[in-house]
Amino acid sequence: MLRQYELVERVKEYAPEADEALLNRAYVYTVQKHGTQKRASGDPYFSHPVEVAGLMTELKLDQQTIITALLHDTVEDTLATIDEIEKLFGPDVARLVDGVTKLSKIEVMTESERAAENLRKLLLAMSEDLRVLLVKLADRLHNMRTLHFIKNPEKRERIARETMDIYAPLAERVGMYEYMREMQLLAFEQLEPEAYATIAGRLAQIRSQEGGQVDAIAFAIKQALAEADVNVEVTGREKHPYSIWKKMAERHVTFEQITDIMAFRVLTETPDDCYRALGVLHQTWQMIPGRFKDYISTPKSNGYKSLHTALIYENSMRMEVQIRSREMHRLNEFGLAAHWAYKQGGSRPDGQVxxxxxxxxxxxxxxxxxxxxxxxxxxxxxxxxxxxxxxxxxxxxxxxxxxxxxxxxxxxxxxxxxxxxxxxxxxxxxxxxxxxxxxxxxxxxxxxxxxxxxxxxxxxGKARAAIRRAVRAKERAEVAEIGSKLFDEITDRLPQRIGKKAIDSAIKRLDLRDEEDLMFAIGSARLSDREVMEALVPGSTAELPQEAEWSRSERAISIKGLTAGMGFELAECCHPVPGDRIVGLRRPDKKVEVHTIDCLTLANGIDVDWLDLSWGERTTGAVGRLRLVLYNRPGTLAEVTQIFASNRANVTSLNMVQRDDPFGTYEVDLEVADLAHLTRILGALRASEAVSEAIRA
The missing domain is CATH 3.10.20.30 (Beta-grasp domain)
Known part of the structure; x- marks a missing residue:
């Protein structure tokens, strides 16, 4: 494990301007936060973020990325918070750490749902800042290097599969081939242990039989190019076991039938030398048709540049050859990280978007x-x-x-x-x-x-996602169209016409996004007719009181809490109706005034006796007062009185108290059965396009 001073020295070597104190603080912070936590290997947990930071220094990444690597597990695995990190290390580091941090595990989620949500968060975070991905790849690479210490085989397989399916391809897409190859090799060893052991054994056997054949071929390639006055560096290697296994699976061949197990890399001084070297090799050895690829004139989307060809060496031996300049090689092996541009103002490298x-x-x-x-x-x-x-x-x-x-x-x-x-x-x-x-x-x-x-x-993936979304949208539109027809039938049963205002209010009450969402919910039977009616006009589905129960001639009001023979009157300031919480004010030689508990008159601190009152069991009917702000246009009053009539409310008084074009303010006294009846009428009024505002006076 890197010691504190070693890590700082590494950063200072390529970034002399780096803040040494901040790097030291981050190192100490992660050691303190992870404390006595242990990894599956038995090592202190903080050794992992330190090693991840070390991988970042090998790529010569900026100070914020190194600090993010040191802190990347603190929020997920300790009591540290993003706010605390922002306070100590700045908003950039806090944002990067948050991007790398997994979502909190939600118990109701399945394993695949958790994986998907964490991937969703990572993709969105790296779209803002690709340094998030660089830290995540280094984190995954180090975890793969220590995967064999995990005792649970199912967990090892899950991590290896995720690495093979997601993280190794992501490393390839940003051109980090060294990371990609090592991840694939380590994951392959876990996922296909028998195949790995067999191929590794065969490679070792070939190596012992060859007696330095790879070095001999590399020397022959270099000598042929030197004679043509092309200065190059040549290295040879065997393909790693996963690459061979993949080729065997794709071509449906055995190990013995794989003839291009050896691969050679030719590094030149300039791009022009690449093409000169290619010509020399094709003249010296026979080229295998269909195996030549020019990634210099047509680079891969991750910026990868190289010439690839396959040649037939002595004894019909096939070999792959990659030809590239030294600068191309530097960029190819570590891709995005090798030409990082954040130090020059935060722009994202071209070709990565x-x-x-x-x-x-x-x-x-x-x-x-x-x-x-x-x-x-x-x-x-x-x-x-x-x-x-x-x-x-x-x-x-x-x-x-x-x-x-x-x-x-x-x-x-x-x-x-x-x-x-x-x-x-x-x-x-x-x-x-x-x-x-x-x-x-x-x-x-x-x-x-x-x-x-x-x-x-x-x-x-892009095509499949877009097609599925379009097909779902079409199906949704068809269901919404059915819902629209059902909606018209539902509104015909309401006590009055409703407009856009009522629909908007209903959408909010039902916690839906928009009108299309409402129609889809109706068409797919997620909402009942009753729920829709109640959302449009609250109280519209309740049983209307029979008029005889509360008409003027039949109205009966009794109050509990009064002594025998004590008279009362309902206050004109608040117009209490059965169902309101009420209180009585008793003055000498006067009837008890019955007020609602929230009447503004009571807030004046009246110095009289207060009585705790309640409505009698057989109480029905009272006069409630409403204040309405109506649009001043023909038919408005007719629509409002129709609402009163359809709700069986008798108007005892209607007065205009203010005109302020295009509005008129009215006070209306209504005979109603109780508070529920009055509330239902208010709901119907507020749903009407004729009414701007409706409140109790």
Whole structure:
């Protein structure tokens, strides 16, 4: 494990301006926070973030990234908080640490849902700052190096599978091939232990039999190039076990049938020398047709540049050769990290945003955890082909991609509108697979829409996510259309006409997003007719009181809490009705005044006797007063009185108290059965387009 001074010295070597005190503080902070925590290996837990920080120094990353690596597990595994980190180390570090930190485990989530939500958070965080991904990749690489210490085989397999499916391809997509290869090798050892052991054993056997053949071939390549006056450095190696196993699986061949186990790398001084070296090698040894790739003139989306070819050496031995300049090699092995630009103002390196935009679009489009994981795996899969638009724009796609995948790679709207395609000028079906170098023209129609059957042949995550989203949107629109018809039938049963205001209020009460959401909920039977009516006009589904129960001639009011023979009157200031909480004010030689408990008159601190009162059991009917602000236009009063009539409320007084065009303010006295009756009327008034405001006076 790196000691504190060693880590600081490493950073100061390539960044003399780094804040030594801040780096020391971060080192001490992580040691203190993780305290006595242990890893599965038995090592102190803080050894892990220190090693991750060491990996970041090997990539010569900036100070904030080193500190983030040191702190990346503190929020998840200790009592540290993001606020505390921001206070001690600044907002940049706090944001980066938060991006790397997993979401809190929610017990109701399944394992795949937790994985998907953590991946969703990581993708969104790295879209803001790709340093989040660099720390996460280093974190995963170190965890893979110590994976064998975990005793639970299921946990080891889950971590290895996640590494193989997500993190190794992500490392490839940002050009960090060293990380990718080591992750794949370590994950392969866990996932296919028998295959790993068999292939590793065969490689060791070949190595012992060869007696330095790799070095001999490397020397022959260098000598041939030196004779042509091309100054190069040549290294040879065996392909690692996972690469061989993958080729065996793809080609359905045995180990003995794999003839290009050896690979050689030629490093030149300049890009021009790469092509000169290629010509010399092709003249010296026979080239294998179909195996040449020029990633210098057409780099991969992660910026990778190199010439790849395959040659037949002596005794029909096949060998792969990669030719690149030394600068290309530096960028290829560590990709994004090797030409990091944050120190020069925070801009993201070119060529790293296209695939990332696709990933973020997939995050937005995915319906559930399984979809997100599936689409993301597809989007970051490695094997690529190159295809062009008629104007020459280059798009990289996975092998097996179709014209539909290409259309969605260009733009989601183009994919949604696709009806046909031309490949190299020839009309072909949309399901036609593309080959390297194809020129693809998509034929579109404004009235076209994605077909569910496309999911049977598309291979890119972006295309699958967009098609599923479009199909779901179409189905949703159809259900919403049914819901709209049902909505009209429901509103016909309401006591009055309702408008946009009532619908907007109902959407809020039902906790929905918009009117389409409401119609979809109705059409899919997620809401009953009664729930919709009650949301539109609160109280509209309650039983209306029979008029005879509370008419003027039948009205009976009794008050509990009065002594025998004591008279009372309902206060004119607050107009209490049965159901209100009430209190009595007793003055000498006067009737007891009955007020609502929240009457403003009571707040004046009246110096009289207060009586605790309640309504009698047989109380029905009283006069309530409302204050209404109505729009001053023809038919307004008629609509309001219709609401009173349909709710069986008798108007005893209606006065305009203020005119302020285009509004008029009215006070209305109504005979109602009780508080519930009055509240129902208020709800109906507030739902009316004729009413701007309705409150109790």
């Amino acid at each position: 296209g695939w990332l935009r696709d990933l973020i679009e997939i995050v937005d489009a995915s319906h559930d955890a399984e979809e997100l994981l599936e689409h993301t795996k597809l989007a970051i899969y490695q094997d690529r082909i190159f295809a062009f638009t008629p104007k020459g724009a280059l798009h990289q796609l996975p092998k097996g991609s179709t014209a539909v995948d290409f259309a969605y790679a260009v733009h989601t709207d183009l994919g949604n509108a696709a009806v046909g395609a031309k490949i190299n000028g020839r009309h072909v079906p949309l399901r036609s697979q593309l080959a390297n170098g194809d020129v693809v023209e998509i034929i579109k129609s404004e009235v076209s829409e994605p077909q569910l059957s496309w999911l049977g042949f598309v291979v890119t």
